[in-house]
Amino acid sequence: MNRLLGAACALPPALAFAAAFALSSPLPAQEAEAEATPAAPASTFGQPDPSLVTGGHYKADPHHTLVEWSVDHLGFTPYFGLFSDISGTLDLDPKRPEQARIAMTIPVTSITVASADLKAHLMKPPASEGGKPDFFGPKPEDARFVSTLVRITGDQQAEMTGNLTLNGITKPVTLQVLFHGAGTVPPQMGGGEGLGFDATGTLKRSDFGLDFGIPMVSDQVELKIAAAFMKDAAKAAP
Known part of the structure; x- marks a missing residue:
């Protein structure tokens, strides 16, 4: 084969191109083998198709549910981080999505x-006994979001308002939610019915008592959420 390629390179450009094309073309037996090989099946588990959603009680998948937050740092760059290990529930009737x-x-x-230094600062205890930490402190309580209103705003889109409790303070927060996909999880990955959503929103950290560094670090926090759920077959939706 190397000798054939070397010979092809020594030919005039037009002949060299024809020789290279001939060498790269599959032989009849190779074509037959390619035709006999079945194409890979199309994905059937996660599709952006609302008809695949079934009603019921769902539990959040803590391994694939993430909350990304982003702030502006000194007007130079955004800085972002993540919250993970998120748990929760979703009760949904696809015929009445506004009641989710x-x-x-x-x-x-x-x-x-x-940054390890920033992580340490976020969890740093107050400078004095009984004082207020700059951010969350060493033993922060879990944050919690509970929806209070869902309004359908478009094809596979909704606006969800709920109460967010963060740093011991509860305030309403509104999220723009987009249906991402639904379907059956492959057996090798646990099986069952799953669905997921993307969501975005904003909040002011000062509303939750987290005002350290404003305005050098922005008060406004941008939220980007990936929410994955698995249907709890053992429990029906209320």
Whole structure:
């Protein structure tokens, strides 16, 4: 084969191209083998198709549910981190999506940031006994979001308002929610029915007593959420 390729390179450009094309073309036997090989089946488990959603009681998948937060740092760059290990429930009737109810628990201690020094600062105890920590302190309570209103705003889109409890303070927060997909999870990955959503929103951290560093670090926090749920077959929706 190497000798044939070397010979092809020594030919004039037009002939060299024809020789290279001939060498790269499959032989009849190779074509027959390719035709006999079945194409890979299309994905059937996660599809952006609302008709695949079935009503019932769902539990949040803590391994694939994430809350990304982002703030502006000194007007130079955004800085973002994640909350993980999130648990919760979703009760849903696809015929009445506006009646969907969700309750989520977000462990503040699960916060992930790129800087070890920043992580230490976020969990740093107050400077004096009985004082206020700069951010969450060493033993922060879990944050919690409980929906209070769902309004359908478009094709596979909704606006969800709920009460967010963070740092011991409860305030309403509104999220823009987009249906991402639903279907059956492959048996090798546990099986069952799953569905997921994307959501975005904003909040002011000062509303929750987290005002350290404002305005050098923005008061406004951008939220980007990936929420995955698995149907609890043992429990019917209320």
